[in-house]
Amino acid sequence: MNTPIPRVGADHRPDEPAIRIGALVPLSPPGWVEAGRHLLAGLELAVGEVNEAGGTAGRPIELVVRDTAADPGRAAAAVDELAGLGVAALAGEYHSVVARTAAARADAHGLPYLCSSAVLDALTDEPTDRVARLAPAQSHGWRLYADFLLGAGHERIAVVTQPSVYWASGTRILRDHFSARGGTVTGLDAGALDPAALCDALAADGATALLLLVGFPDPAVPIVKAVRHDERLAGILVGAPAGQPEFADWAASLGDDGAAVPFLRYLPERLGPLGARVAAALRERLGEAPSFVAFEGYDTVVVLADLLRAHGPDRARLAAAWPEVAVEGTRGRIGFSRAPGPGVWQWVWPPVQVVDRDPSAPDRFRVLHSG
Structure with missing residues (x-):
């Protein structure tokens, strides 16, 4: 075993x-x-x-x-x-x-x-x-991520998800945080929609940001490629709060398409x-x-x-x-x-950043927001 x-x-x-x-x-x-x-x-x-x-x-x-x-x-x-x-x-x-x-x-x-x-x-x-x-805790980091999106003017977002306690929890955190501030969160099922159908649904929804709450490399990589190359979605922000773009495999799989995808990482500036x-x-x-x-x-x-x-x-x-x-x-x-919520001993809190890969140099990271 x-x-x-x-x-x-x-x-x-x-x-x-x-x-x-x-x-x-x-x-x-x-x-x-x-x-x-x-x-x-x-x-x-x-x-x-x-x-x-x-x-x-x-x-x-x-x-x-x-x-x-x-x-x-x-x-x-x-x-x-x-x-x-x-x-x-x-x-x-x-x-x-x-x-x-x-x-x-x-x-x-x-x-x-x-x-x-x-x-x-x-x-x-x-x-x-x-x-x-x-x-x-997820609620701490993902609320900071939601604050970043709201501060950047994204009040209507979409999340593409797979069945998982982790993704369901993230969706709930985002939805609660956005709804309390007048925003909306639309859920899209990665199992029911192939990348082309997902792009159709996203174009019809009018969301200004799509968050990837799915596994890597599949279906995250084909979704990012489809969205990046759909002219209707040229202005949409693609995000990955769970941190997939942190790793070299992301850059190797997506190249330039994987840049400018904000994610959470737990490092000081x-x-x-x-x-x-x-x-x-x-x-x-x-x-x-x-x-x-x-x-x-x-x-x-x-x-x-x-x-x-x-x-x-x-x-x-x-x-x-x-x-x-x-x-x-x-x-x-x-x-x-003892932080409110989690029933375990917790470091309150590690440094949290919202970061992306610089489109002009995808091996370099840009800090977009800190909390």
Whole structure:
């Protein structure tokens, strides 16, 4: 079930056993493999640096990685396995629906879980002290995105969606935010409309922006190409709040058509000294510019290592210590509190930007809005 993956930090002396951290990462389809690769790069880099500096209280960290492939059932089985292997804590995951399953399973095992990247507000059905999250809640980021659209004069928007708890939640957030300000949101079903029919519906609707709440590369790539090359839609803004244009695969698949598509990313406008150093190391490891997901992976280990130094690998003590966290991450000072809504410990808030790829240089990003 699990593809063998090298474990980071496994070399240690017998009298100093490693502290194991389980890591959930999408590394094979239908998971978003590029996001998983960036997340794992950040996790691995931080573990290596912690171990080079002497580990946590003299003990190395061992990262035990499991590929979720964006499959909730596979993630649940991985959490069961990792709990049985004696990991002190669980980290990672990019896909919100998968992270939700992992959080429930970790809670059932009494296993502390620091979710790196997933944003779905309802990460757990019931409030729990065992789960914390670095990424901002979806409602926070997507409302900022909606404010950007409204500020740019887009009061009538359309969203093209696929069936998913995550996309349904995003649609609801947008619709509530727009309706409260006199705007409208039209829903278009990607399963019922091929790209040509979608363009027809969009032209008839009169929306000034189309948001992609669909998977990548299909159907996102053919939809963007169809809209970009339909003369009736020459003035329409195409947006992707979930962040697909952040990754190199987007630019490779769409070229110039993929520029000027605003998306959310969770980085400050300028990195501090730690962030700049980590960015350089991640670029060398990845062979390309690191995405915000890579920084989330790095910061996850920074937080867990800080807790392990103070409390050791005892799961109950770690789970009780989330509100004590006060550590410098790559994107600012990290601490956790109980935000209204999400029933988990939450960093309130990571920096949020609305960004797009510059049409004159698609490898360069433009910051359009910050919050």
